[in-house]
Amino acid sequence: MxxxxxxxxxxxxxxxxxxxxxxxxxxxxxxxxxxxxxxxxxxxxxxSSASTKLFHGGLRYLEYFEFRLVREALIERENLLVAMPHISWPMRFVLPYHPDMRFESETPTSKLLSTVMPWMKGQRPGWLLRLGLFMYDHLGGRKILPGTKTLDLREAKEGKPLKDKFETAYEYSDCWVEDSxxxxxxxxxxxxxxxxxxxxxxxxxxxxxxxxxxxxxxxxxxxxxxxxxxxxxxxxxxxxxxxxxxxxxxxxxxxxIRLVRGSHIVTKKLFDHDKAYFFQGEDGRIIFAIPYEEDYTLIGTTDADHEDISQPPECTPEEQKYLCDFASNYFKTPVSDQDILWTYSGVRPLYDDNASSSTAATxxxxxxxxxxxxxxxxxxxxxxxxxxxxxxxxxxxxxxxxFPHIQGEWTARVPLPGGDFPHDGRDTLIEKLKANSTFLDEKTARRLIKAYGTDALTIFSGIESENQAGEHFGHGIYACELDWVVDKEWVQTAEDYLWRRTKMGLRTSAAEADKIARYIAQR
CATH class of the missing domain: 3.50.50.60 (FAD/NAD(P)-binding domain)
Known part of the structure; x- marks a missing residue:
């Protein structure tokens, strides 16, 4: 009300x-x-716009015995997939295994194993990964997402970008989300x-x-x-x-609170399939390498204490090098700072539970x-x-x-705006949008449906030709879309649109961004 x-x-x-x-x-x-x-x-x-863009249970949190948190998150993955099929979708993750991987030293699991099996010397054994993935498959009552399987990287396409020493991987499910x-x-x-x-x-x-x-x-x-x-x-x-x-x-x-900075890098596309990688480091940490916006790869994240909130978080040169080196331990072709096209960093406001490290903080x-x-x-x-x-x-x-007049819980699986279609119905919507507005190419139609869902049909309702869509700013950005985000989504600047409502800032030139800024300012 x-x-x-x-x-x-x-x-x-x-x-x-x-x-x-x-x-x-x-x-x-x-x-x-x-x-x-x-x-x-x-x-x-x-x-909220600086996450790793994942709806996930948090596989590594099992090592900290945070079973309730993981179970709640796993259950939520499928609730959210149903409620927002335009901005969230299933993704398969490939976790390569080799025996040199170690725990972060302070995890409860590593402490337990060092007591019971001191000869392991902090290593993450394969049987423990399989046990963790079994729990990950079953803790949350999974119904939509497929379960874990084992890959032979010597045969599978997912092994081609990786160094030859990686022969086995575990493939499991989580979900992508457009966070902002x-x-x-x-x-x-x-x-x-x-x-x-x-x-x-x-x-x-x-x-x-x-x-x-x-x-x-x-x-x-x-x-x-x-x-x-x-x-x-x-x-x-x-x-x-x-x-x-x-x-x-x-x-x-x-x-x-404990302020923990998480930084990411976006590089040119590093592999040609639609699965993500989950990489374990010899320091006990993990990172992801994820297909991003069709033409790029997202790599992250770091965990570093951020002392002063008045200082905006930035992906430092040291963090960039750390992420490049970490990924290069896995990819045949090394990742260098020359590959980085964009970086972003956010501060997680974690509850201060006096944990010994930022990674271990709850x-x-x-x-x-x-x-x-x-x-x-x-x-x-x-x-x-x-x-x-x-x-x-x-x-x-x-x-x-x-509030004595308050009503009951209601949000579970209730669609967000634009999400009123089946979780497997995105391709049908894309074809409908292309049929209604034939000047839209496949890539633009796919971007619009992934951003706006059924609202994309409203944005382009009755617009059958490019002239009717209004001014074209390049890369499939038309005035009718900008009108929508200004009127419906609180957009006041070009940055709001280019980097939070979309990620079209990755594609637009400075001149194109200026043109968009002038249009939004006039609105």
Missing amino acids: SNTDPNQPYDMFIVGGGINGCGIARDAAGRGLSVALAEKDDLAQAT RLVVLNARDAAARGAKIMTRTKVISATSANGIWTVTTKDQNSGETQEFQAKMLINAGGPWVENIIHDVADMRTKEG REYVLKLNESADAPALNIFGGKITTYRRLAESAIAKCAHF
């Missing part, structure tokens, strides 16, 4: 427009709560259900009295301030969650209800993109007793 009476406080005011904030806004609005959300930048501008589009679609659905979504709107103070929060915001474009009232404050600030606790809302809490989300102020607040620490929907359900369960 929308809050149309200015004298009535919102039920919830959410700070943060990442996946947790937008996921909670959608869930709460769909339960009949009045919701406002403020994001100081663009939607998904920070952590996931955030935007949650925000769109929240807005459609009555939530007020404000971007480029910074929360500068939040004070409570008589059971009500007064939240003061500042428009980052105009400088204007505005006040909102709400019965509850939801702090989904991600890496800024502590700043909001102490500097914005002046709450008393001992909870804290990936569990932690929700803390704070009632030290005159009105309740919920602070959110950590979380994985795969379990964002369950986090939202859990967050609202924590708050439900404040």
